Amino acid sequence: xxxxxxxxxxxxxxxxxxxxxxxxxxxxxxxxxxxxxxxxxxxxxxxxxxxxxxxxxxxxxxxxxxxxxxxxxxxxxxxxxxxxxxxxxxxxxxxxxxxxxxxxxxxxxxxxxxxxxxxxxxxxxxxxxxxxxxxxxxxxxxxxxxxxxxxxxxxxxxxxxxxxxxxxxxxxxxxxxxxxxxxxxxxxxxxxxxxxxxxxxxxxxxxxxxxxxxxxxxxxxxxxxxxxxxxxxxxxxxxxxxxxxxxxxxxxxxxxxxxxxxxxxxxxxxxxxxxxxxxxxxxxxxxxxxxxxxxxxxxxxxxxxxxxxxx
Amino acid sequence: xxxxxxxxxxxxxxxxxxxxxxxxxxxxxxxxxxxxxxxxxxxxxxxxxxxxxxxxxxxxxxxxxxxxxxxxxxxxxxxxxxxxxxxxxxxxxxxxxxxxxxxxxxxxxxxxxxxxxxxxxxxxxxxxxxxxxxxxxxxxxxxxxxxxxxxxxxxxxxxxxxxxxxxxxxxxxxxxxxxxxxxxxxxxxxxxxxxxxxxxxxxxxxxxxxxxxxxxxxxxxxxxxxxxxxxxxxxxxxxxxxxxxxxxxxxxxxxxxxxxxxxxxxxxxxxxxxxxxxxxxxxxxxxxxxxxxxxxx
Numbered sequence: 001x002x003x004x005x006x007x008x009x010x011x012x013x014x015x016x017x018x019x020x021x022x023x024x025x026x027x028x029x030x031x032x033x034x035x036x037x038x039x040x041x042x043x044x045x046x047x048x049x050x051x052x053x054x055x056x057x058x059x060x061x062x063x064x065x066x067x068x069x070x071x072x073x074x075x076x077x078x079x080x081x082x083x084x085x086x087x088x089x090x091x092x093x094x095x096x097x098x099x100x101x102x103x104x105x106x107x108x109x110x111x112x113x114x115x116x117x118x119x120x121x122x123x124x125x126x127x128x129x130x131x132x133x134x135x136x137x138x139x140x141x142x143x144x145x146x147x148x149x150x151x152x153x154x155x156x157x158x159x160x161x162x163x164x165x166x167x168x169x170x171x172x173x174x175x176x177x178x179x180x181x182x183x184x185x186x187x188x189x190x191x192x193x194x195x196x197x198x199x200x201x202x203x204x205x206x207x208x209x210x211x212x213x214x215x216x217x218x219x220x221x222x223x224x225x226x227x228x229x230x231x232x233x234x235x236x237x238x239x240x241x242x243x244x245x246x247x248x249x250x251x252x253x254x255x256x257x258x259x260x261x262x263x264x265x266x267x268x269x270x271x272x273x274x275x276x277x278x279x280x281x282x283x284x285x286x287x288x289x290x291x292x293x294x295x296x297x298x299x300x301x302x303x304x305x306x307x308x309x310x311x
Numbered sequence: 312x313x314x315x316x317x318x319x320x321x322x323x324x325x326x327x328x329x330x331x332x333x334x335x336x337x338x339x340x341x342x343x344x345x346x347x348x349x350x351x352x353x354x355x356x357x358x359x360x361x362x363x364x365x366x367x368x369x370x371x372x373x374x375x376x377x378x379x380x381x382x383x384x385x386x387x388x389x390x391x392x393x394x395x396x397x398x399x400x401x402x403x404x405x406x407x408x409x410x411x412x413x414x415x416x417x418x419x420x421x422x423x424x425x426x427x428x429x430x431x432x433x434x435x436x437x438x439x440x441x442x443x444x445x446x447x448x449x450x451x452x453x454x455x456x457x458x459x460x461x462x463x464x465x466x467x468x469x470x471x472x473x474x475x476x477x478x479x480x481x482x483x484x485x486x487x488x489x490x491x492x493x494x495x496x497x498x499x500x501x502x503x504x505x506x507x508x509x510x511x512x513x514x515x516x517x518x519x520x521x522x523x524x525x526x527x528x529x530x531x532x533x534x535x536x537x538x539x540x541x542x543x544x545x546x547x548x549x550x551x552x553x554x555x556x557x558x559x560x561x562x563x564x565x566x567x568x569x570x571x572x573x574x575x576x577x578x579x580x581x582x583x584x585x586x587x588x589x590x591x592x593x594x595x596x597x598x599x600x601x602x603x604x605x606x607x608x
Contacts, residue, residue, distance in 0.1 A: 049407070053407065055407055055410055057410075057414070102589075102590040103586075103589070103590070106589055106593065107406075108406035108407075108410070109348075109349035109406065109410060110544075110589055110593060112349075112351075112410045113349070113537075113540055113544070113585065113589070114585070114586060114589045114590075116537060117537065117541070117582040117583075117585045117586050118582075118586065120537060120578070120579070120582050121579050121582050121583065121586075124575075124576060124578055124579045124582075125579075127575070128573070128575040128576055238533060242414055242418065245411060245414070246415075249411055253407075279422065279425075279426065281418055281421065281422040281425070282418075282419065282422035282423070282426065284418060285415050285416070285417075285418030285419035285421075285422055286415075286419060288411060288412075288414070288415035288418070289397060289412060289415035289416060289419065292408050292411050292412050292415065293397065293400065293401065293412065296404075296405075296408050
């Protein structure tokens with residue numbers, strides 16, 4: 001996994017432990033919970049887009065499937081939130097497999113549009129299957145997580161829960177990246193045909209990483225559902241799929257650290273730009289455009305290469 | 312109304328909306344043929360066309376005909392400016408980069424439209440009266456005839472342009488083989504610029520003629536783009552005859568689906584068709600497999 005990554009992980013863990021002490025205000029903690037939830041998705045998306053070179057314009061759907069499966073099971077059928085989270089992972093992973101198997105045979109624009117269409121269909125179902133989902137107005141009373149008899153009530157509790165899971169997911173992902181599988185994934189990005197000829201089963205790896213990224217998104221969705229305790233379709237539409245891609249692109253596609261930085265930047269910045277309220281769409285659009293035109297490697301890699309030049 | 316009359320009515324609605332989808336698909340085809348790029352901002356040109364027409368007629372109070380051509384001209388120039396600003400400067404971009412750039416542009420157009428005209432939904436008076444024309448037991452709005460007429464005229468002009476003008480032939484040459492085209496002295500980059508301008512213009516026409524029937528607001532572009540793309544893929548990317556035919560097919564399916572199955576799931580129909588075509592026969596109904604492979608997808 002490399003000394004650098006272990007060091008970075010330790011630093012991150014330290015910062016996570018220390019931050020709530022410095023931030024008395026629960027509003028900041030609340031924002032940080034969201035940064036953690038979105039990081040879970042962008043880490044997976046960076047494995048898929050940055051390392052493997054496969055685009056998805058529908059990842060908000062997996063986030064939504066996780067949230068809705070978890071929410072519906074626990075609020076309407078009395079399933080415990082932890083079991084619901086697990087069930088959501090299986091449901092979302094299964095759907096990702098069914099859609100990924102045919103979709104990942106496609107390349108480039110075709111794959112982008114297939115994932116986009118899938119995302120839209122899921123969004124339409126959230127809106128229309130109102131007996132389960134409450135339709136456009138949604139449903140509430142989703143129970144929060146419990147640890148034994150201890151109910152996770154406050155933002156601090158969720159902060160520690162979410163970020164512990166982020167560390168676990170990071171560990172898993174870094175291990176994958178620095179393994180035989182990780183090298184196989186990068187070889188698909190460099191040239192799928194060559195990878196195939198070298199004996200890499202590209203189809204298998206592409207589906208695996210697609211399902212894994214969907215599972216991460218589902219996990220994030222469950223955390224979201226049991227944190228907010230209310231669900232409606234709006235956060236799971238096409239717009240959010242684009243925001244996710246923007247987060248990964250801004251931070252730097254080919255780095256899970258970059259993906260986290262992107263998630264943090266694009267979650268915290270809009271909080272400070274509340275004055276622009278509706279116009280955050282313009283900010284997302286122009287950031288994305290400028291970065292893709294001038295820093296296609298993303299901010300993280302861009303800054304790293306600048307530092308290297310200085311030396 | 313008995314079943315037959317209902318069917319006829321849905322058929323008319325489907326043909327109307329299908330003509331619009333067909334025109335959006337034509338826009339996709341023109342850029343795709345010249346550059347191999349799928350311009351995900353295509354739907355925004357349609358939205359901009361409709362909004363610009365509303366702005367010019369209702370707020371600036373220009374006459375209908377002047378506004379019509381002025382709107383098309385403005386959106387055409389927006390399309391050209393987009394190519395110059397965001398596509399032209401790129402040096403050998405990856406497909407991933409291009410996809411994200413056109414998505415980013417579509418967000419910017421959407422945001423710009425919201426900034427300029429707000430979140431209201433706008434309407435436009437029909438080009439000639441609102442009195443429905445009875446055909447058998449069903450009715451057609453006069454606007455439907457305008458839509459079909461203008462679409463027919465657009466397609467005819469496109470055929471003339473690509474078939475009989477030097478510029479049109481040069482664009483076709485770029486589509487067939489860019490290197491060969493540049494070897495015989497065709498300025499490929501100018502043709503790319505032209506293709507963006509042309510497809511923005513066609514998008515604008517579609518937006519202008521649909522607004523009196525379907526209304527328009529800043530947020531309509533994405534859905535139109537997705538449906539237009541579904542149509543383009545069903546027809547076979549790059550095939551203009553396919554685009555027009557597939558437009559009618561999907562339009563009619565949608566209107567029958569809304570009428571007989573569920574209006575809530577209407578928007579999902581085109582998307583399901585898109586997924587099925589992509590999974591089963593990505594080259595579409597009329598596209599050739601070699602052509603699809605050739606464009607290095």
